[in-house]
Amino acid sequence: MRYFLLIYALVVVVIVGIAGTRGSLSRKPPIEVFPDMDRQLKLRPQQPNAFFPNGISSQPPVPGTVRRASPILTAAGPVLPFEDAPVNTGRLPGSTNFVELNPLPVTGALLRRGQERFNIYCAPCHGPQGDGNGITRKLGMTVVANLHDQRIVEMPDGEIFHTISYGKNLMQGYAAQIPVEDRWAIVAYVRVLQRSWLGHPEELPPELRAQLTR
Template identity: 45%
Template sequence: MLRGFFLIFLLIGVAIVAVFGFRGQTSTGSPIEVFPDMVRQMKVRAQAPLAFFADGRGSRPPVAGTVPIGYEMPKANSEASPGAAPVPSEMNVQPHLGFSSGNDYFNTGKMGTNWGTGFPLAVTGDLMERGKQRFNINCAICHGPTAAGNGMTKQYGLATVVTLQDERIRTMADGEIFNTITNGKNTMLAYGPNVSVTDRWAIIAYLRALQRSQNATAADVPPEHRAEMDKPAETKPEAKPEAKPEPPKK
């Protein structure tokens, strides 16, 4: 009885080894696998040739006009050096991908250990246009088109958004605002990874214009236009369609 069991056990063992085990000679082929090993799969190894492409190379250069993640576009000289270098006018066509991380005022908003103020690049018409466009894309959803803190997200419950029109922000150093854009503040997330250094300054320049526009006095109106202010409103109805009703306040 026990002998019979050992005999059958031995025969089954031999059969298993015969099917799955030693083949009698060395082989570079893959062994029989019940569950295929993921080491073997359709893929191109680094530096390996590949007949699929006309030039026979497996590794491909980046597609023309794209920047691989983790790489930076080569910068124009004027952006690398702060000073009062003019911002190239092709800026609107080719977005600036300058996310440099120098220690100077241009890159940090700090002069020594204090927040600096003033613009480390020429404030041109182009820069203001760029700032307007970038503000409306990146900031207006929360802070509102006139920075009054009434952006779209407020209607969806983002209650902590602040107005950028109050005295504290109006008198805040440019460098501190630069830092808020770069690193965020309290409940506002950092926009440094999304907005280039030049664009951050452009946004601040535009924000300053918005602040001025909302806090203007009669003295800010050029003398030759002051007479128009006293005219009754119905003489210029074309100003009306622009005005939209305020979203409901919560």
């Protein structure tokens, strides 16, 4: 037992002596047991490369290559997902200001899609009517935004899109689960919900107003 403790203490001293200075400055490279692919053989873009006949490392796509992304059809024209455009970011290009209006054409099909996606992703917390009385409130989650609050009604469409994408406070972001077009569809449907609560009968056409008062 005495020899075991002696060997154990010696091993501890050796380990501390080798790895105990981790984080200090040294000109000697550290001992790296598992490099975890920190350094890999790679080619820098646009650098010469003798492997290919044309001598360059960045090769054009093979003929017949199928693109992975399709353009998003906006009121201003088609936009690709990687472009710095309001439809992708919810902001004005090159700034931190949110866009005021939905960049997608607001149609009946877009609103129906927004209602469907809202009921799947948003209604559990915000409720089917957007008043914050979803199932999570019954389970004890009391801090849920009422989408009819004045501050949310006055938000630019781009800010609501940004909140759906990246979350806010206790709300997680849904950019990974909801495509860009569906996020804007949800924004459009949220505006419909708000209008249904905060609109006035005088704003309806006369024929619809007469049906409302029956």
